[in-house]
């Protein structure tokens with residue numbers, strides 16, 4: 001998800017108008033009158049059941065599959081009028097299992113499109129090094145063959161290869177489908193990091209709705225023949241699925257998924273907690289608690305970082321505030337997701353301390369804030385369907 005709008009966008013808009021694909025010998029079209037505008041610099045994820053036409057729709061964008069009818073424009077230019085080979089050099093393409101050429105080294109794989117574009121050797125070499133670095137691989141990988149890499153490393157090389165010629169558009173067909181869940185999570189994080197920097201137009205196909213929520217600026221939930229069931233932001237789809245089919249696809253736990261999209265900095269923190277310093281005396285603290293009519297205080301260190309939770313009862317036997325109370329177990333930062341915050345709230349027993357950029361205490365967050373926030377997002381999206389662009393295709 002792109003979080004800033006002032007970043008330089010290197011992607012271009014893609015427009016599909018009434019695009020249809022009929023495979024020879026098939027009674028019904030695989031893709032039937034598909035229309036969608038994909039904004040420049042956004043990541044759009046196609047999700048939908050197996051065989052619904054996701055891959056066919058995507059491959060028509062770079063003409064690995066020729067549309068039977070309809071129009072496709074990329075950056076204002078008709079894709080159907082450009083020579084397909086030329087077109088594909090301008091569109092990065094990454095697929096499941098990376099699809100690397102087994103007989104070429106990592107460097108040679110990354111250099112394929114720059115080579116076809118006639119870049120000179122030095123520029124290609126520099127680009128290979130730059131791309132390896134971009135996807136988090138050491139230069140030593142350059143001379144290895146794909147079989148000498150792990151699945152996750154191959155997938156990284158696949159992304160590096162797709163980006164090598166700096167195309168404005170990137171198509172990714174289940175690129176992380178074949179790796180274990182932890183590697184998959186890491187690759188997703190890296191793609192988010194890359195995209196925050198590059199702002200390409202990315203079309204990403206997946207079966208996995210959670211992956212779509214994590215990566216997509218918008219998600220297109222597709223049904224049979226690539227019918228667009230809903231095309232909207234992850235927040236809006238989670239809050240208000242267009243129909244039962246989409247709701248089924250969103251699956252259980254929509255509220256919990258919603259929490260992964262929101263950050264602590266987006267909600268109002270509680271600031272009525274009594275905070276004290278290790279230098280205060282037990283008598284000072286008792287006075288503060290009485291004045292505020294509270295039973296709990298948070299002890300902060302000299303740099304205002306949360307140290308311990310202190311109950312008024314514990315003051316009676318306390319000599320100083322240096323050791324008394326229960327250590328703060330889990331804090332959240334303003335950058336944390338609400339899901340992380342909820343975890344901390346549950347660990348801490350109802351209330352978690354929130355810290356700012358330098359670990360300093362800035363407030364607390366409680367369960368009530370989390371549930372109210374979800375409620376509010378739901379209400380905001382309640383009447384969304386009439387307004388959601390492209391929903392009707």
Ligand SMILES: Nc1ncnc2c1ncn2[C@@H]1O[C@H](COP(=O)(O)OP(=O)(O)OP(=O)(O)O)[C@@H](O)[C@H]1O
Nearest residue numbers: 023024026030048049050051052053054055056057
């Ligand atoms: N070359 C082909 N010839 C005939 N039919 C095809 C061809 N390729 C795909 N199809 C059919 O078109 C439909 C859409 O296939 P497509 O691969 O686009 O779906 P998908 O949503 O990407 O599926 P999956 O998630 O399983 O990869 C399917 O019914 C498939 O059987």
